[in-house]
Amino acid sequence: MPDNPAPEVPMIAFTVDGVDVRVPDNGVSLLAALRGGLDVRSAKAGCNPQGQCGCCTVLIDGSPRVACVTPVRRVSGRVVTTVDGLSEADRTRWSDAFMATGASQCGFCTPGIICRLEGLRSKGVAADDKPAVDRALAAHLCRCTGWQTIGEAWALAVSGAAPTAAALGAGRDLEAASERATIEGRAPQRVGGDVSLGRAGFAEDTAPRGALVAIPDGAGGWITAETLPAARERAGTVQGRHGTVEPVPPLDLPEGEWALALRTSWVEPAYLETDASWCEPGGEPASPIANGGAFGAKEQSIAMAAARELADLHGRPVRVVLSREDTVRMGPKRPPIAAGIRADGTGVIRVVRTPGYDAAVHSVSTGLVIEEVDVAGPPTSLAIRGAGWVEAAVLSAGLEAKLARDIPGAVTDSFPRVATVTSPDGATATVAIGLDGVVRVDLECGRILDDIVLRSYVIGAVHMALGWVTSEGLAVDDGGETSTLTIRSFGVLRSADMPFVEVSLHGTDGEAVNGSDAVFAATAAAIWSAQGWPVDWPTRQLPDLGPGVKQ
Ligand code: FES
Ligand code: FES
Incomplete structure (x- = not known):
């Protein structure tokens, strides 16, 4: 519940998931307020504060909004609903539909997508209105699913057709399903109805309240503070920017007469859950891959070792958080x-x-x-x-x-x-x-x-x-x-x-x-x-596959 503000800080009152709350008007985003003092974990931070991944999407007075670029001040007197605050029937509708279609893998992007789709459903958009769903999903990124199953989950949830009992678990071996997910993601992954609701146990969500927050200082060390906004302020964090350099293959072709030649570029793994871990002094650090989703890119994550070392150093629990910018700068890439x-x-x-x-x-x-x-x-x-x-x-x-x-x-x-x-x-x-x-x-x-x-x-x-x-x-x-x-x-x-x-x-x-x-x-x-074997990737030709219709 709300932090104790200094007496002179004015307060903002609003409703979150049916509960009246008050938070200090200290200039933070709605997402920082939710995940900070209000202890709401279902809104995820995938690019905070870039406002580009959709993971933090919540409903404000019934309309989907990205919370990381919404100043908390702007929700004064309004009603904020996360996936946790949907009615039991609506939550079940969405989690059943996502489970029955396989529309959630790691589950990090899914609570925000469900809020977006619930906003669409409340406007009466039809189950088969794929262009409307595509437009809605344009505000989101999902690295795991390839979108099609999310569209199928939408159609299932909105059509009112009940998912088959088998798809929901009756007669479905969820251990075998989790085994297949683990084989495919090459990291432990659980399949279950709560995954789509954002409850897969991500390190950022399971960290103890009051843990010291540590972020990279850009020079190989760490900046610590009591809260993430405070750590970022101390770091003077440079937020993501869009540069003018074009992605181009960095290597020249080898000399020779080739039947076929190929140059690939640097590409970003772009997993949605940025690297995070936490650790108690003398304890084992939490995994930054709680439920798959990184396709190998987090195998050498620095987050666990840093959390252990800093917890031992400070003698208290430490939560290590990499921003989107840190992840891009420091995370490994596919070799061009x-x-x-x-x-x-x-x-x-x-x-x-x-x-x-x-x-x-x-x-x-x-x-x-x-x-x-x-x-x-x-x-x-x-x-x-x-x-x-x-x-x-x-x-x-x-x-x-x-x-x-x-x-x-x-x-x-x-x-x-x-x-x-x-x-x-x-x-x-x-x-x-x-x-x-x-x-x-x-x-x-x-x-x-x-x-x-x-x-x-x-x-x-x-x-x-x-x-x-x-x-x-x-x-x-x-x-x-x-x-x-x-x-x-x-x-x-x-x-x-x-x-x-x-x-x-x-x-x-x-x-x-x-x-x-x-x-x-x-x-x-x-x-x-x-596409005729263009030498350089990306080819910049979208996969226009012919005259046929898209999904
Ligand atoms: S859009 Fe808010 S965390 Fe990405
Ligand atoms: S399920 Fe969408 S990012 Fe993993």
Whole structure:
């Protein structure tokens, strides 16, 4: 409940989730007030205070608003509703719909999206009004799901059709569902109705009240304060800005005569839950990956070690919080490459130096020579979604498609639009970019365990691959500094940009292995081929897949 203000600070009164509250009028945002003195955890901070990810969306007098750019002063006398304050029936409606469609994976983005959709529902928007839903979702980012299942959750919730009992858990093995989610995300992930309500146990939410807050000082150390706004004020934090440097591939192609060449750019992992941890003195730090969602990008997060060290140093619980800008500057990226491949499958991948890269490539292709080079830029990591083997697989599948096109007598009026990739895990994915505007995926990855979860991951992988090839990039200047730090600038595809994805899962009795990384690679190869193998990614051609309708 409200902090005790100094006597001269005026108070602001409003209602949060049905409770009358008063907070000091000290210039903070609504989000800071909610997550600070009011102890409301369902509104998430994904880019605070950039106002670009939608994770902090709440309803103000029934209309969706992003709380991180809303001064708390502006809600004086008004009614603020988070997902926690929806009626029991409405909360259940949304969590059931998200669970039944697989529309929430890590769950960090979902409470804000539910508030947005509830605002839409209250205006009477029809279940099948996809353009209206796309417009509403344009204020949000989701790194996991690829949007389609969120649209399906909307339609299910608004149509009034009851989700099947099986989809909600009766007869559905939620442990098996969680196992599949964990395999796909390569980090522990739980599947359950409360995940979509933001209750997956994120470190920022589970930190003890009164923990000291620590943020990076930009020089390798930490600034501590009693509250996050105070720490940021002390740091004089430079907020995200949109630079003028364009994202371009940082490496030149290797010398040679190539049948196919490719240069990739710096890209931002852009997971929505920024790195955070907390620790008691002498205790174990909380994981910054409470429920997956980072696709390998947090494996080397500094948050846990810092929380432990600072808690021991200060003799009290410490909560470490990285801002969006910190995460972009400090977090590892997929290593950019410049590669050439000959018709016989031999070639060279020049790559920003990343330990273990050659072994990753050679797990799927022995004909490619690796040239590691030092480039000024952000750190790189092999942990990021199949880095190394995916690029090799894309080159091989792209080459296969190009050679098929070049066969005398082949139909050449359209580029081949299909690719098949087998991952080092043994999953095989075939992705076809249909002339009818539909992306069709066939996947075999052992026992399915839970088709709703696996399908959701497949669609998410298609979304991430389409973005990687066509639209995503991170601007890094000549000195290696990341010059654009706003989450909207990374080029993550919006709901309206996504084609419809049709998924066919082919279960076997074999061991369940990760399937979505194979889908990621096959999708990248298929869209690259469909666009005629442009050398530089992002291609800046949106995945306009043909004359067909989008989802
Ligand atoms: S945290 Fe408010 S929009 Fe991202
Ligand atoms: S479920 Fe949307 S960001 Fe993870």
